[in-house]
Amino acid sequence: MPKNGGRRNFKNSEHFEHDDRMHSSGTRRVSFKPGTNKGKNKWNNAKLLLDDDIDMTGSAGGTHPHRKGSFRGRGGRLNSPAPRSGHGVNKKRFVPGPLPWYQIIIPYGAKHEKEVILKTLLSFISPDIFVPHYYKINGNAAVFYVDDVKLAEKLFQADRKIVMSDGFKLMVIVRNAVPSVTVDAELKEKMKLAMAKRYNAVTKALDLTKFHADPDLADIFCALFRPVVMLEAINIIAENIPDLEALNLNDNKLHGIEHLKVLPNKLKNLKILYMGDNRIPFLGSLEPLKALPLVELYLKGNPLLNRFSDHEIYVSDVRKKFPKLTKLDGVDLPPAIGFDVLEDVSLPPRQQSFLVDPAGQDLVREFLTQYFAIYDADSRQPLLEAYHEHATMSMAASYLTNDNRNAATQRLNAYITNSRNITRITEREARRRYLRTGRLQVVSFLSDLPKTTHDLMGFAVDLLVYTPAMIVLTMNGVFKETTTNGNPMRSFHRTFVIVPTPGGGFCIINDMLFITNTTKEQEEKAFVSGVPVEPTPPTPAPTPTPAMVQPSPDEQQKMMLTMLSQQTGMNDHWSVNCLEQTGWDFQRALFVFNQLNTEGKIPPEAFIK
Known part of the structure; x- marks a missing residue:
């Protein structure tokens, strides 16, 4: 690897300040046309020879020398003239093997010096060159290996085409074989x-x-x-x-x-x-x-x-x-698109609930307490006041596993039939029918669902949006069906989109409900807590904590004045006027401000502090 300012960099022409031995020039794809001869050829089926002994019988390429006058023609008569070229003569063919190593055997190569044999072969295949790996004499044969199929083919073609100084033609046998190895x-x-x-x-x-x-x-x-x-x-x-x-x-x-x-x-x-x-x-x-x-x-x-x-x-x-x-x-490479977290980054501690604005804590607690008190009552008709006139509502349900379908108490038949799961309801018109629109349809649908009681203390509540114009609230928890045999327990996730009403209150304009089976962990923890529902995780205590000391009316008004001034940007004088005109109802004052500000009816001096 070249030293380049300490950088680790491999280049094709520079390998760690290390020079390789001589090697062949660029490789090319080799194709071999099959011969027309169907006779047996000892070298046609190259085998993987790892540690075989050298077979010195026969000549290179599998052809055998014929004695003069010993040729037998097609009629069986001896001493017939030899057939013309291309008719009946075995044609040598090189067959590449499965591995890139080839054993080169030079019969009677021991008679010549190593340098003589190698120089002769290099001259024949010039301009190509080869590296003779592990050259040795085995009996009266010279043996070495090459690791390139192109060079092996050229050496194969050199068989009996080189005349040595003693007048004999050099035989070259090529086998597909790997040198033996012993790790000692x-x-x-x-x-x-x-x-x-x-x-x-x-x-x-x-x-x-x-x-x-x-x-x-x-x-x-x-x-x-x-x-x-x-x-x-x-x-x-x-x-x-x-x-x-x-x-x-x-x-x-x-x-x-x-x-x-x-x-x-x-x-x-x-x-x-x-x-x-x-x-x-x-x-x-x-x-x-x-x-x-x-x-x-x-x-x-x-x-x-x-x-x-x-x-x-x-x-x-x-x-x-x-x-x-x-x-x-x-x-x-360009930076990968992903969500990987660095290994040394510590994640924030887990919490049961999240509040985007702590000022909404009391509102969330009060809203959920009132809503589920009515939802779990004998009649759900009073929920009409909780929904907007043009509210929409959808419900989806599915099983955790197919095994839940086998137990009667775990079947979700009361919910599956009305589920708007888009993998179940694929037609557009059907999806529209499963969407409840208007407060009457919504409450009528909710009234038909099984009677329930919710574990308010086990709720996980997230306040995602808290503005004067809209509140987005999500929760998940557990409820129990009170009128169904076995009183089965269900898990749910619900999202409310809440908007202010002209009268100063709030109502739900969108309601999304998902119901499924409970896990064993949920069942073990359900309905065992005695702590009232809170959007933030309660701190466990071995003994009941004393009730919180309520602030005096003056202190409450000061708190509302500070909060309204911070959220609206108005000075204290105009904030006091707004609260006084709404009877010190903070939410109503916030709504009135938002409406008047949208209409441009609040003068600029209201924001000068």
Whole structure:
């Protein structure tokens, strides 16, 4: 990784101040046309040979030398003239294998020096070059490996086309095979030494690009695509540099990476991961790495990118797996749209209720107490006074789980039939019919619902809007049906939109009710509290608290004067006049002010303090 002001940055041409061994020029896609010959060819079906012995029988490509005059024609007569080219002659064909490693066998290669054989082969495939991995003599054959399918094909084509100094044609056998590997003390020590020179302590970055081609590993097979080697490399990193933040695994022919699931536990500080120019087939293959807190990821050069026709979809899918990413494939990503909370941010304490304006506490308490006292009474007809003439009301109901339908006391039949749940009522006209409009329809509908008693002390109340023109109040709690067999308990959520009336009071203009089954926790806590309903959470006390001392009439008037002056902006003189003319009814005074101010009837001097 180049040192650039301490920045961690991987570039295709600069890999951690480390030079690789010579490699082939740019890769290209290779296609092979099938031959017309249907005869058996020993090399047509390339097998995965991991630790096989070398089979020296036969010649390269599976063809066998024929003795002069031994050809038998189609009529069976010996010494017939050989058929013309393209008729009956086995044609050698290169078949790429499932892995990118190929074993090159040079029969009788022991007769020649290593430099002679390699120089001869390099001259034949020029201008391409290859790296002969793990060259050795096995019996009378020379054996080495290449890790590129293009080079393997060119070497395959060199069979019997090179005449050596002794007059014999050089035979070249190509097998799809991976060198054997044994993780022992010698391999571990060599891996440590190779990794030590690739580590940048300043940026806490380790470059393992094309690790198997490291010069210090020339005589031993150490490919990271072998799980046993990769796991040992991770163990070495975790033991020696556990605070590693950047890891480059580019160009290591990685395919299956399920074993990399140990990374999140072994390297918890890893934030930058490069895995480009590998063979990762699917984006789902990265699932084992999801727990890593990655901010930068490089995947270019993997087959998985070819599965996305839309680059934006690719970026989106990657970010779903790694939501903290800020850089992908060397490109800075725009900020993600989300609602993530920083881990070190403490959330505010939980509270049962919320008041947007503490001044509305008394009004909310009084309104809810009066409303549910009537709602839980034998007759709900007096609720006509609580609703606006043009009020609207809707109710929805659903089960918590399908199991709730099995018990008779948990069935919501009395509510489901009138539910306006939009997943149940899909037609526009039907939805209109299930919406109650006008105070008569609303109260008539409410009167038909089962008789109830509400647990006022268990209410959670939120005052969301509190202005002279509108109040929005939401609550959820528990009620019990008093006239139904078994007295079943229900959970509800309700929203009231409240507006002032011309007479100085308030009425509901919109009512939304949702009913469902109670949870076990709700049932255990319902109807056990003895504290009166409050919009703010009550403070538990072991003994009853004494009644609050009511302020004197003068003090009450001073409080109302201060509140009215603050909310309206009027000076004390005009605020006193407004309260006196409304009989010191604060809500009525606020309503009168709002109405006159809207009509422009309050003079400017009323706001001069």
